[in-house]
Amino acid sequence: MPDIEWIVLYMALGAIAGFIAGLLGFGGGGMLVPLLASIFTMQGMSTDNVVHLALGTSLACMIISSTASIRAHAFRGTVMWRAAGGMAPGIVIGAFLSAHAATNLNSTFIAVFFALFMALIALQMFVNWQPEPSKQPITLRGLLAAGVGIGSVSALTAVGGGFLTVAYLSYKSLDIKTAIGTSAAIGFPLAIAGTASYMISGWSITLSNPYTLGFIYMPAFLAVSIAGAIAAHYSARCSHRLPEAFLKKALAIISLLLSIKMLASIA
Numbered sequence: 001m002p003d004i005e006w007i008v009l010y011m012a013l014g015a016i017a018g019f020i021a022g023l024l025g026f027g028g029g030g031m032l033v034p035l036l037a038s039i040f041t042m043q044g045m046s047t048d049n050v051v052h053l054a055l056g057t058s059l060a061c062m063i064i065s066s067t068a069s070i071r072a073h074a075f076r077g078t079v080m081w082r083a084a085g086g087m088a089p090g091i092v093i094g095a096f097l098s099a100h101a102a103t104n105l106n107s108t109f110i111a112v113f114f115a116l117f118m119a120l121i122a123l124q125m126f127v128n129w130q131p132e133p134s135k136q137p138i139t140l141r142g143l144l145a146a147g148v149g150i151g152s153v154s155a156l157t158a159v160g161g162g163f164l165t166v167a168y169l170s171y172k173s174l175d176i177k178t179a180i181g182t183s184a185a186i187g188f189p190l191a192i193a194g195t196a197s198y199m200i201s202g203w204s205i206t207l208s209n210p211y212t213l214g215f216i217y218m219p220a221f222l223a224v225s226i227a228g229a230i231a232a233h234y235s236a237r238c239s240h241r242l243p244e245a246f247l248k249k250a251l252a253i254i255s256l257l258l259s260i261k262m263l264a265s266i267a
Contacts, residue, residue, distance in 0.1 A: 002010055010223035011224070012213045013036070014227035015228065017224065018230065019063050021136035021230040032057070032058040032224065033051075034223050036220060036224075040054060052102065052215045053217050056198030057224075059190075059191050060198075061191075061200075062115075062187055063188065063225075065187075065228040065229050066185075066232075067229070072232070073181035073185070074181070079182050080223045084137075086140050086143030086144060087144070087150070087165070090149075090191045091147040092190075093147075094147065095193035096193040096197045097104070097157045098152040098153070098154075099155035099201065100201050101200050103205070103215070113157070117153070117157050117259075117260035118255045120163060121134045121163050122252045122255040122256035124252075125251055125252030131141065146165075147186075151194075165179070169182055198216065
C-alpha cells in the first residue's frame, strides 16, 4: 500500500472535492483530475498514464460522492426526476463510448482539452452569459440527445456533465438550484458508465501496476470516496442557503484555477 502520507493527502483532497461537489452540484471531478494527476506523478507513476488514471479514478469516486449528494438534494426537493431519467440513457451511452475512445488518445491532448473546457466554464460564469431561455417544452428526445453529448464530454473531463447539465436545464428555464440538484442526480449514471469503460479499456495496460483495476487506482479511490461522501452530504445543505450569484462566482474562480493547474502540470 502507499505510505500513510499519501493516504492522508488523498483524504484531504476528497474532502475538498466532495464539499465543492455538494455545494455546486458539480466541480468535484474537475478538482480531482488535475490534482490526482500531479500526485500520481509525484508517486512515480508513468506519465503516459497519469491523466487516464486521474480521469478513471475521479469518475469512480463520483459513484460514491454523487450518491450522498443526490440524497441531500432530493430531500430538499430540488431534483427534477423526469429530466434526470430522460437524460440517463444518453449519458450512459455517451460516457461509455467516449471513455473507451479516450484510452487511445495522448495524455497531453486530454489534459489540454480539460484545461480549455475548465477555462470556458470560468469565462461563461464571469461574464454571466446565458442563452435565451427556450420556449419549447422539455421532450424525451431532447433529453436523450443532450445526455449523449453531455456524457461524451464528461468522460474526457470528469466535470462536464454537471456544468453542461446545469446550462441545458437553465436554458430550459429551470431555476439554478433545481438545475444543480438534477445535475447531482445525473452524476451517478455518468460515473458508473465512465468508470466501467476506463476500467475495461485500461485493464491490459495497467495489469502489472499494483493496486490498479484498469485505469482506477484503488487506494486513491477508497480514500477520496470516503472523505468526499461525508463532505458532500453536509455541503449540499449549504447550497440551499447561499445566493445564486455567489454559487456562480465560486464556480468561476475554481474552474479558472483548475484550468491553470492542468496546463502547468503538462508544461
